[in-house]
Amino acid sequence: xxxxxxxxxxxxxxxxxxxxxxxxxxxxxxxxxxxxxxxxxxxxxxxxxxxxxxxxxxxxxxxxxxxxxxxxxxxxxxxxxxxxxxxxxxxxxxxxxxxxxxxxxxxxxxxxxxxxxxxxxxxxxxxxxxxxxxxxxxxxxxxxxxxxxxxxxxxxxxxxxxxxxxxxxxxxxxxxxxxxxxxxxxxxxxxxxxxxxxxxxxxxxxxxxxxxxxxxxxxxxxxxxxxxxxxxxxxxxxxxxxxxxxxxxxxxxxxxxxxxxxxxxxxxxxxxxxxxxxxxxxxxxxxxxxxxxxxxxxxxxxxxxxxxxxxxxxxxxxxxxxxxxxxxxxxxxxxxxxxxxxxxxxxxxxxxxxxxxxxxxxxxxxxxxxxxxxxxxxxxxxxxxxxxxxxxxxxxxxxxxxxxxxxxxxxxxxxxxxx
Amino acid sequence: xxxxxxxxxxxxxxxxxxxxxxxxxxxxxxxxxxxxxxxxxxxxxxxxxxxxxxxxxxxxxxxxxxxxxxxxxxxxxxxxxxxxxxxxxxxxxxxxxxxxxxxxxxxxxxxxxxxxxxxxxxxxxxxxxxxxxxxxxxxxxxxxxxxxxxxxxxxxxxxxxxxxxxxxxxxxxxxxxxxxxxxxxxxxxxxxxxxxxxxxxxxxxxxxxxxxxxxxxxxxxxxxxx
Numbered sequence: 001x002x003x004x005x006x007x008x009x010x011x012x013x014x015x016x017x018x019x020x021x022x023x024x025x026x027x028x029x030x031x032x033x034x035x036x037x038x039x040x041x042x043x044x045x046x047x048x049x050x051x052x053x054x055x056x057x058x059x060x061x062x063x064x065x066x067x068x069x070x071x072x073x074x075x076x077x078x079x080x081x082x083x084x085x086x087x088x089x090x091x092x093x094x095x096x097x098x099x100x101x102x103x104x105x106x107x108x109x110x111x112x113x114x115x116x117x118x119x120x121x122x123x124x125x126x127x128x129x130x131x132x133x134x135x136x137x138x139x140x141x142x143x144x145x146x147x148x149x150x151x152x153x154x155x156x157x158x159x160x161x162x163x164x165x166x167x168x169x170x171x172x173x174x175x176x177x178x179x180x181x182x183x184x185x186x187x188x189x190x191x192x193x194x195x196x197x198x199x200x201x202x203x204x205x206x207x208x209x210x211x212x213x214x215x216x217x218x219x220x221x222x223x224x225x226x227x228x229x230x231x232x233x234x235x236x237x238x239x240x241x242x243x244x245x246x247x248x249x250x251x252x253x254x255x256x257x258x259x260x261x262x263x264x265x266x267x268x269x270x271x272x273x274x275x276x277x278x279x280x281x282x283x284x285x286x287x288x289x290x291x292x293x294x295x296x297x298x299x300x301x302x303x304x305x306x307x308x309x310x311x312x313x314x315x316x317x318x319x320x321x322x323x324x325x326x327x328x329x330x331x332x333x334x335x336x337x338x339x340x341x342x343x344x345x346x347x348x349x350x351x352x353x354x355x356x357x358x359x360x361x362x363x364x365x366x367x368x369x370x371x372x373x374x375x376x377x378x379x380x381x382x383x384x385x386x387x388x389x390x391x392x393x394x395x396x397x398x399x400x401x402x403x404x405x406x407x408x409x410x411x412x413x414x415x416x417x418x419x
Numbered sequence: 420x421x422x423x424x425x426x427x428x429x430x431x432x433x434x435x436x437x438x439x440x441x442x443x444x445x446x447x448x449x450x451x452x453x454x455x456x457x458x459x460x461x462x463x464x465x466x467x468x469x470x471x472x473x474x475x476x477x478x479x480x481x482x483x484x485x486x487x488x489x490x491x492x493x494x495x496x497x498x499x500x501x502x503x504x505x506x507x508x509x510x511x512x513x514x515x516x517x518x519x520x521x522x523x524x525x526x527x528x529x530x531x532x533x534x535x536x537x538x539x540x541x542x543x544x545x546x547x548x549x550x551x552x553x554x555x556x557x558x559x560x561x562x563x564x565x566x567x568x569x570x571x572x573x574x575x576x577x578x579x580x581x582x583x584x585x586x587x588x589x590x591x592x593x594x595x596x597x598x599x600x601x602x603x604x605x606x607x608x609x610x611x612x613x614x615x616x617x618x619x620x621x622x623x624x625x626x627x628x629x630x631x632x633x634x635x636x637x638x639x640x641x642x643x644x645x
Contacts, residue, residue: 003537007530014518320514323475324528324576325503327496412476415510415588416466 008330012337015310022309026302027346030391033299034350037292037387039357042377044288048281050376055274057151060118060243061252063273064259066099067266098238105242105263112255114247118145119239121229127173127201127222128190129181136177136220138191139241140229149245152207152223158185159205164225171201172223175208180219191224193232201228296390299346300398303339308402311335318406319414328407335406339399340392347388354387355379423616424449424584429471429481431464441467442478443639451583454610454617456630464639465620466588472618473506473586474498485584503532507577511589513569515561521572522548522557528579547575551605567598574605585609587619591626603629 016023077085099105102119109117121140126133143164147153153160156172164170171189183189188202201224209219230236246252252269260267271278311318318331358377366373431442442464449455457465470476472483474490483490485505490498507528515524522544529540548557551571561569570590577585587606591599603626610617610631619626627633635643 003530004533007527010523011516011518014516018518316514317516320510320516321527322499323473323502323508324531325499325506325580326531327499330531412467412470415470415475415514 004330005333008334009337009341012334012341015314015334016306016338016341019306019310019313022306023342026306026342027349029299029302030296030343030346030395031349031353033296034347034387034391035353035357036295037390038350038354038383039361040292041288041383041386042354042358042379043361043375044284045383046376046378048285049378051277051281055277056249056270058155059270059273060149061246061249061270062242062244062256062259062267064099064105064242064244064263064265064267066097066240068264069260069266098235098240099242099265101263102239102242105259105265108262109242109244109259112259114251115255116145116148116245118142118149118243119226120146120241120243121226121233121235121239122241123229123233124194125222125232126192127171127177127181128192129183129187132181134177134181134220136173136222138222138224138229138232140224140226140232141243142226146223146243149243155207155209156205157208161205161223163204164223167202167204168225168228169199169201170204170225172205172207173203174219174221175206176219177222178203178206191232193234195234197232197234199228199232293390293394296394299391300394303342303395303398304401306342307335307339307399310338311402311405315409315414318409319411322409322411323415332403332406335403336396336399339395339403343392343395346395347391350387350391351384354384421451423451423453423486424472424618425484425487426468426472427482427484429468429478429483431467431471431476432479440639442471444481445636445639445641446481447634447641449584449616449618451616452610452614453632454607454630455619455632455634456627457618457620457634457636458622458627459636459642461622463636465636467639468636469586469588469618469620473508474502503528504580505583507580507582507585509570509573509577509585509587509590511592513561513566513573515569515572515576517561520558520560521553521564521568524561524572525557525575525579528576532580543579544575547578551575552601567594567601570594570598570602571605574602578609583615585615585617587617587621589620589622591621591623599623599625 074087074090076087098121106117106119109115119142122137124135125138126135128134141161141164143161147161157175159172161172164172171191173183173189178184181189183203185203185206188200190198191201192198207221224232226239230238244252244255246255249270253271256267256269256272321331322328358379361375362377364375366375425448427446429442429445430440433439433441445464445468457468459465467476471478471481474483474485477491481491485501488501490501493501515521516527519527525544525547526540529535529543535543544557548554551574553568553571553575556564556568556572561572564572570593574590585606590606591602594602606617606619607629609615619630621627633645634641635645
């Protein structure tokens with residue numbers, strides 16, 4: 001079998017060598033297709049991975065809020081299930097917002113493998129400085145626990161999240177918000193809650209939007225100490241959010257579903273929170289792969305032409321091989337090998353071109369807001385396998401179409417014509 | 420002598436572009452060790468008969484038997500295998516693969532059959548080159564060989580798998596008189612000394628005279644045997 005394959009491959013390579021120029025053009029087509037596939041997909045997949053990594057690193061993997069997905073079922077509906085029950089004039093019960101039994105929930109999450117959790121109290125406040133005011137969402141957090149959950153520290157300038165422990169009146173706001181207010185690091189702001197409570201708080205650190213490319217919660221987000229927020233919102237011992245971080249972020253969706261079923265509140269995984277973005281990434285990937293595959297298919301036209309011309313030129317050889325005792329499949333294999341050889345050679349050249357392009361992209365002197373930016377590129381083996389596999393599939397198809405004609409070559413007609 | 424090849428009532432018709440009978444109810448036998456020449460004017464059906472006998476074409480009516488084995492019911496794969504093992508073809512034009520050396524051309528049928536290892540194939544190529552007076556030529560490509568050498572390489576390739584039946588279509592049609600004589604002698608030797616059944620379509624009167632038997636054809640029919 002291997003000896004036979006060597007014979008067929010020998011004939012195929014001889015055909016390719018004789019038509020060296022056509023072979024080179026077809027190979028170059030595949031090489032350029034594979035090269036650009038690697039460059040474009042490396043860039044797209046790299047940015048996507050970096051984006052998701054930032055999404056996962058910066059924010060909690062699961063956020064529990066004091067909300068429920070559906071209103072509480074009325075007891076009358078349960079008692080008279082199946083009967084015609086109509087409830088009118090229903091008014092929601094006035095209740096203090098916050099997560100009931102949150103210490104038990106905290107303990108439950110901590111019991112989950114690979115899970116870390118931090119409580120928080122969030123609410124809307126107005127911050128004022130030098131006559132200017134702005135509305136922000138204040139997150140009262142436990143700096144020690146929250147610091148383990150997110151990489152917010154990487155986005156801070158002038159201080160750290162843990163600085164809040166030493167300064168209960170400390171506040172962290174975004175740098176754009178500080179610019180808008182005309183405030184600087186160390187300045188004292190007036191923070192007013194919706195209850196009318198008022199507190200002076202000092203800026204300990206600023207969140208820099210460009211500190212970490214990709215994810216930024218927005219200008220109108222501020223961080224303070226949990227106890228301070230509880231005082232400000234007059235909700236002692238109340239938390240309205242739990243932030244959960246997992247060792248494996250992919251477990252977030254399933255764990256959120258399980259814990260939501262157990263505790264009732266809305267447990268929102270990072271996948272659910274970012275569903276729109278993730279769906280957009282899927283659409284982007286579909287478009288990217290469709291365009292790149294189209295490039296490879298166009299490249300495979302070169303293979304089709306090369307093999308098709310080879311079949312047309314070698315009708316006499318096909319006839320003599322058939323007369324000699326080679327089956328139609330044997331002869332077809334010669335032309336398939338020609339296509340595969342071009343694809344392999346083209347893919348290897350394309351790998352070199354793609355690697356070179358990725359190297360150039362990695363060294364491009366880009367910057368955002370004056371800060372140097374290194375393009376996130378995916379140079380993983382997977383991209384090479386996809387590029388190689390796609391070019392091989394396209395090449396096999398491109399070679400198979402003309403190779404089918406071999407079976408239709410009638411040796412007698414050819415030999416009679418040749419004679 | 421045992422019958423090596425038999426054709427029974429072979430008829431082959433063409434319908435396109437217009438109805439035409441290439442071979443019309445031809446029956447013949449060829450024994451082992453016999454050199455038979457098929458002669459007749461151009462277009463009388465000699466080559467068509469040869470293609471039927473060599474299982475390259477199928478008769479519309481009739482049966483071809485090789486060593487007593489009927490072939491009409493065989494599928495394409497079995498007929499291909501039979502050609503590979505039992506039949507060697509030599510054509511007017513050498514039909515060597517131009518990309519391969521003489522030695523590689525000769526080795527092709529052996530490599531396809533796969534009975535011999537690489538060393539065995541090399542030895543057989545050397546043996547055939549020696550037998551057909553092709554010394555030191557196995558490394559040359561066909562375009563570096565003379566017409567007579569190319570045809571002898573084609574004969575060597577036809578003999579590679581030691582076929583019992585050798586079918587030749589105008590094998591001397593492109594050769595000068597010296598090479599023609601040489602090929603005629605070689606075919607005589609292959610039939611008489613090696614016991615092969617050799618059937619040659621020829622216009623060459625000398626070749627026909629050298630054959631053990633001559634089958635005369637006209638308009639697709641056998642009109643005489645001498």
